[in-house]
Amino acid sequence: MIQAYRYALEPTAAQEQALRSHCGAQRFAYNWGLSFVRANLETRAAEASFGPTDDQLTPAVEWSAYGLRRAWNQAKAEVAPWWAENSKEAYGSGLANVATALKNWSDSRDGKRAGRRVGFPRFKSRRAVWSCRFTTGSLGLVDADRRHIKLPRIGVVRTGESTRKLARHLDRGSGRIRSATVSLQGGRWFVAFSVEVVRAEPVRVQSGETVGVDLGVKSLAVLSNGRVVPNPEYLVRAQARIRRLQRRAARRRGPDSKTRTMPSNRWRKTQAKLARLHVKVANARRDGLHKLTTELTDSYRTVVVEDLNVAGLLANRRLSGRIADASWGEFRRQLDYKSRWRGATLQVADRWFPSSKRCSACGVVKAKLRLRDRTFSCDECGLVLDRDLNAARNLAALVEIETSTASCAGTEKMPAGNPRKTSSGAMGIATGRSRAPSDPGQRRGCESVAQDLALPIS
Structure with a gap:
C-alpha cells in the first residue's frame, strides 16, 4: 500500500532560499504548460470558426506529462534562461500537475469523470501553496542520526523529529520511497514522503463488540454504548484570537492589485501570525481525530457509521462552520484505512x-x-x-x-x-x-x- 510520512524541516537560510526557488520553478512550469495548451486551444477554436476540416487546423498539442516535458525542453532556453539553477524535477512536477488538471477537465467535459463538473485549470499565483515534488535523484534519509533527509540540489536538511519509523521500513526492505513533496504551510517547511509499504496481514480482532457511531455538532460522536465524545470546537475557541489578528491586519497597509501597492512588513507579520494560528487549530483537530479513530478501531470488532453527504451539509450557512470544525469527512477517512490496518470492520450505513x-x-x-x-x-x-x-x-x-x-x-x-x-x-x-x-x-x-x-x- 501507499503510505505517507510527513516531517517538519529545519532548513538553513541558504536551503530555505533554494526551496523557495524550486517551488517557484514548479509554479512557473505549471503556468507555462497551461498557457501553452490554452494558446493552442484558442488558435484551433478561432480557425474552426471559418469552417475548415480537422486536417487543415493547427495540430493539437499533447496534454500528457511526457508531451509537455518534450515541449518544455525545446523552449526552456528561451522562456527560462535560468532553468539550470533548479532541479529538473521542479519543472517536471509542475508539468505533471497541469497535465493531470487538463485530463480531469477533459474527462469531466466528456462525461468520463464522476462527481461535480471540473472547470478549466487556472493559473497559479504567488499566493498559492508553495510546493515542489521530487521523484528521482539523491532522495532519501540520512542514517547517521535519523534526523536528516536528502533532497536533490538542496542537500541534507535537518528534520524537526526523528525519521526512525520510515528508516526501519527501509532497513527491512519493506518500504520504498516513491517521491518527496516539500511544502510551505503556516510559515514552516514540511516534507511528505510517498512510500510503498508492505504491511503484514492484520490480526482480526476477536474480542470486542459492535459499536454504532453517530456524528454531531453538539457532541462530536455518540456511541451506541452510551459514551459521549464532546466536541472540542478548536476553531470556535480560537475565534477571538483570529478576529483580533484580522482587525490588526485591516489596520495595516495590505496589497492592492489595482494600485499595485505593496504590503507593509507589519501586515506580513500579522498574516504570518494568523497563518500559524490556523495551522495550530488544524493540527489540534487532526490529533484529536487520530486518537479517537485509533481507539475505536482497537477496541471494537465492528464500527458502523453513516454515509453522510458532508459537501451537501456544508451548504447550510448556519451549521457549515461547526460541521467543518468537526471534520466529519476526515473522521470517516481515518476510520477507513485504520480499520483495514488493525483488522477491524467498518460498516457504512445507507445514506437514506x-x-x-x-x-x-x-x-x-x-x-x-x-x-x-x-x-x-x-x-x-x-x-x-x-x-x-x-x-x-x-x-x-x-x-x-x-x-x-x-x-x-x-x-x-x-x-x-x-x-x-x-x-x-x-x-x-x-x-x-x-x-x-x-x-x-x-x-x-x-x-x-x-x-x-x-x-x-x-
Missing part, C-alpha cells in the same frame, strides 16, 4: 437509512423529526431517549439485521419506497424488503426475524 427517526426499541419510524428536537419520543412503545444515542443504537443494530436476514436462504433485496432513496450497497437491506421465499417453513423463519428486528416482509 432513518437512523434518527427509527425507534431503537420497536423499529417504528416517525414521520417527522425536527432538528431542534434533541429527545426522541416513540408514540408506539413510549421510549424516551436522547436523539443521538437512539441513532447510534440503530446503527449498531444494522449489523445484527444484516446477519440475521442473510441467514434466510433464498431472500433477495428489493427496493422499497422511493427507488432514488435506496441503495444496494453496504447496509442497503436496512431500507429494503425481502422477497417471500417459496418454502413456507423458510418464510416463517424470515417472518420471525423480521418481527424481532421490525423489518417489513411482503
Whole structure:
C-alpha cells in the first residue's frame, strides 16, 4: 500500500532560499504548460470558426506529462534562461500537475469523470501553496542520526523529529520511497514522503463488540454504548484570537492589485501570525481525530457509521462552520484505512437509512423529526431517549439485521419506497424488503426475524 510520512524541516537560510526557488520553478512550469495548451486551444477554436476540416487546423498539442516535458525542453532556453539553477524535477512536477488538471477537465467535459463538473485549470499565483515534488535523484534519509533527509540540489536538511519509523521500513526492505513533496504551510517547511509499504496481514480482532457511531455538532460522536465524545470546537475557541489578528491586519497597509501597492512588513507579520494560528487549530483537530479513530478501531470488532453527504451539509450557512470544525469527512477517512490496518470492520450505513427517526426499541419510524428536537419520543412503545444515542443504537443494530436476514436462504433485496432513496450497497437491506421465499417453513423463519428486528416482509 501507499503510505505517507510527513516531517517538519529545519532548513538553513541558504536551503530555505533554494526551496523557495524550486517551488517557484514548479509554479512557473505549471503556468507555462497551461498557457501553452490554452494558446493552442484558442488558435484551433478561432480557425474552426471559418469552417475548415480537422486536417487543415493547427495540430493539437499533447496534454500528457511526457508531451509537455518534450515541449518544455525545446523552449526552456528561451522562456527560462535560468532553468539550470533548479532541479529538473521542479519543472517536471509542475508539468505533471497541469497535465493531470487538463485530463480531469477533459474527462469531466466528456462525461468520463464522476462527481461535480471540473472547470478549466487556472493559473497559479504567488499566493498559492508553495510546493515542489521530487521523484528521482539523491532522495532519501540520512542514517547517521535519523534526523536528516536528502533532497536533490538542496542537500541534507535537518528534520524537526526523528525519521526512525520510515528508516526501519527501509532497513527491512519493506518500504520504498516513491517521491518527496516539500511544502510551505503556516510559515514552516514540511516534507511528505510517498512510500510503498508492505504491511503484514492484520490480526482480526476477536474480542470486542459492535459499536454504532453517530456524528454531531453538539457532541462530536455518540456511541451506541452510551459514551459521549464532546466536541472540542478548536476553531470556535480560537475565534477571538483570529478576529483580533484580522482587525490588526485591516489596520495595516495590505496589497492592492489595482494600485499595485505593496504590503507593509507589519501586515506580513500579522498574516504570518494568523497563518500559524490556523495551522495550530488544524493540527489540534487532526490529533484529536487520530486518537479517537485509533481507539475505536482497537477496541471494537465492528464500527458502523453513516454515509453522510458532508459537501451537501456544508451548504447550510448556519451549521457549515461547526460541521467543518468537526471534520466529519476526515473522521470517516481515518476510520477507513485504520480499520483495514488493525483488522477491524467498518460498516457504512445507507445514506437514506432513518437512523434518527427509527425507534431503537420497536423499529417504528416517525414521520417527522425536527432538528431542534434533541429527545426522541416513540408514540408506539413510549421510549424516551436522547436523539443521538437512539441513532447510534440503530446503527449498531444494522449489523445484527444484516446477519440475521442473510441467514434466510433464498431472500433477495428489493427496493422499497422511493427507488432514488435506496441503495444496494453496504447496509442497503436496512431500507429494503425481502422477497417471500417459496418454502413456507423458510418464510416463517424470515417472518420471525423480521418481527424481532421490525423489518417489513411482503
